[in-house]
Amino acid sequence: MRPRELEDGKKLWQGTGERFIYNENTSIGEILFNSMSAFPSNICQIHDSEDGPQIMTNREALLKAFAVAKFIDEIDLRQDRDVITVISPNTMNILPVVLGAFFKAIPISPMFTDFQPTVFKHILRITAPKLIFVDQKNFENIAEIVEELNFHQSVVIVNTESQHMKNILQKSITSFNPDPLRRDSHQTAAIVCSSGTTGLPKAICLSHKCFHMKVNGNITSEDVLLCFSHLFWISGLYQLVTSLTTGATRIITKTPFSGGYFLDLVEKYKPTYVMSSVPQLLQVIKDESLKFRDLSSIRSYIVSGDHIPQNSGDFIERLLTNGRLFVGYGMTEGECAGTLNCSRNTHPTSVGKPGSNSMFKIVDEEGNSLPENEQGEVCFRRIDKVFGGYYRDPEATNKICDREGFLHSKDLGYFDSEGYLYIVGRMTDIFKSRGREYTPFEIERSVLEIPGVFEVCAFGVTDGRSSEVIPGALVVKSRDCTLEESDITAYIERNTVMNLRGGVFFVDEIPRTSTDKYMRRAALEMFNRLRRIEM
Template sequence: MPYRPANFYDADLKVWSGGKLEYYFDPHLSIGEIIFEEMRRHPQLIAQISATENTILTRAELHANSMHVASFMRSEGLLQSDVVGIIARNTTHMSAVAYACFFNGIAFHSLNISYEQSTIEKLFKITKPRLIFCDGDEYEKVRAATAQLNVKIITMRNHPLDSIRIDEILATPIEENFRPARLEQGNDQTLAILCSSGTTGIPKAVTITNSRQILNCNHFLTTNDVQYTHSTLDWITGLLTTVTSGVFSTKRIIADNIFDPAFFMRLVEEHQITWVLQVPAQMAMMANSPAFGTSDLSSLRYYLFGGSRASVETQHLIRGRLSEDCLHFAYGFTELGSMASMNFHFDEKPNSVGRLVTGMKLKVICEQGESLGPDEVGELCLCNDQYWAGYYGNPEETHKMRDPQMWFHSGDLGFVDDDGFIFIVERKKDMLKYQNIMYYPNDIESVISEMPDVAEVCVFGVWNQINGDEATAAVVKKQGSSLTAQDVVDYVATHIEAKYKQLNGGAIIVEDLVRSPNGKTNRMATKAFFLEARNLN
């Protein structure tokens, strides 16, 4: 990979920096303006292939479709202050809806299809979209959730009789001499509104700025690249892939099914995918798939993953199937709107999330808010010097997330070593205490992950009125394994000396871990499943 982050450390301020952000396009152009011009430069190239709907679009066709949708929005009188709602899978015309919003300078608010009606109602009540694009599968749920809003609902597939079809929108005449709109607020304007992970309470509506930072680490992409991520537009990874495929004129493969590791590996072979962005759960599912040993993954040149940890064993397995050393751990969070760091040095720093990318600064602070030096553990705070509109309609949470000096408070505990490599220890909120001794679930997960028969593991604390948080493990075993819960408990007992880090709450073998809609392991929900299963027994 041509890009290699290099860090700089200010020992007086105790601040690390990834260097100055470079601009490969006119810094005054919006993301929409860049994509508009780039799509016109390569009209005959294939822009998108849907592996599940069996459709193919050239860049000229996708460009025209985007202008049709954008012209419809303009005919409806939508302003740049309005919001467009999205709650849909990666279907054929989803990219055209996103690009139409970019062309018009209108932010879209994208929700996950798995959200309950009450969550949809609360979230869309915040942003009040004028139009909502959804699949017919969710139409009734969305219509009921937005009954109090003045909104038109357009369906992308499986159309109910009384819905507006995307085909009707695509038939809208393109406005004469169509040009993308100049942003009224410049590149400080909101590009999109996504959702926070929402592991506790209602997800927050996270604004993503029309910043060039989202292109960072991907300037190496060319028209020869083929991109894929299974993420939909409600996650930063889905947004990033949609943006970069438009800006760098790559071919993008999409699919609207539930993630299937064997299906994904067939896509890599069939379409010679070169760039992929996954969550660790998908990597673990791949490594545990019967097709893993025979699949040809040699076309991959950029294999990025993030969102949570992948066990070192899983990383080794994936790397063993790649023709190049191209598996890289990326770290960031939705509020940043981009990656913060990447690890290109697995062999030297296998547990690190890497060094800061350009445009990023980092400091580590203690509980009192004072900056810490190398190898000292504290909360990671990041700054990208970009405007951020905050959580839409939620100034209180916005101020908690970003302080007046423009530092984002990640909620992640970690440290930076003498070489500038960042290490994540745990989420602050995941800290547990057994008999008043602090420990972190990852300390135990790392040990259990070393067991040959373990595919995935999630450790959480179960409250005991005498001991406090008793460590408990939910484990997914590898196919064909005869692993038992007692085997896991015994393994920890022989590999960890500390009594407070034993599986004092026991273990359970499960078919799969409970996940958030973006594929991350949901520790609280997995714990709830364990408690329910224990009560039933």
């Protein structure tokens, strides 16, 4: 695929194929209602709990969702005016809550259960919800924050484990129709949090239209889906929507992710379709029991959110005897626009080609479009709509979105002559050392080639003697690895044009955000602490 040449000389890379399947005025609530009503006896989700598997059919989920929608009516919430916040891990009660909000076309704002109070307060101040569904762990904390924000009298807070919640779900509603959209499918369906790598998270608006996208691929009612993502991750929301629109069964759990537990679930429920972050995949590879496990049920294993070491990708793909590993790229702000690499055998380090609803350009510092094989900032958008913006933050929206509707990712990358995208780093992470520009990604990619290296996070550190910025890194070793820190620096100097004069420290884990992105600032602080101890 070559870039499309426009009259003004700009070069765009654009996906092909079917883009969306529903009309302009359809809500995600109407889509889910129709899909689930057509197959009422299908098992929509199985909750793996300490008490054993808990099963819910489409019929059961719909009746509970009707009850939630009735409760929303009783407290007089309205679309285009109100917001419903959800703070809970994946449990049986959360699906009816989300469906009830979708049926009433009221935006949901899912948040991570382990957010710090400052983050909860920040997002609640922005969204000003009228209804909050919260788990037991966070109930008192959220109640205090709501009171501190001085809108406690206008907010209903429901503990998802309380008798109040049980009473809501037991309302007898046998006949129900979802509310139509008052405007069109560009209305906001969900408000999700950005990764927060550069500060407090932003509140990202996802439209009903973004869920129109065929995110299900070849999934059918015979498939079983497994994804550990909370609903505050866009992958968690898409997994929920995909399972309900296809009739597939979704496996959920509130147990934290670990490589061993993931492998337990694979052998227990035989999922055919798996989604995870790259760090989660690396935990699976690191698990000592992996060589004895059966992964034969997995047909598609999709990873995203970070670059995947080639040797790790090759290793896990050899174990997928009946499946393949796919690598994706995108931003939550992209509303389902992005890339997917379906050809790791020929382009192992690429994040793939643009999806059917995606349009890309690569630009230089002045915003000029660049041709293939030239590195610049990766910018992209959905073909059929422009980013819905950050909720109640037009200034931040204007900063990320240009006049053509393209999102500026701050990622550095390029397209090759076949239309494959390669990500080479973050613009904000570039540093200069002795006249040479470094991106952490290029250092990390080289270090990951060393046998025994499991993870690496690189950055520029200050040389205490000269105040010069020099490359340094934190490294996680694989089990039974006998590497010394000096082996890492020597390898880089011997095999590349780079160096690690700032030094290397081995650590058990590298700091990450709630969305599994490297927290480079925190990693650098850890590095400096270790350096002071050594001195």
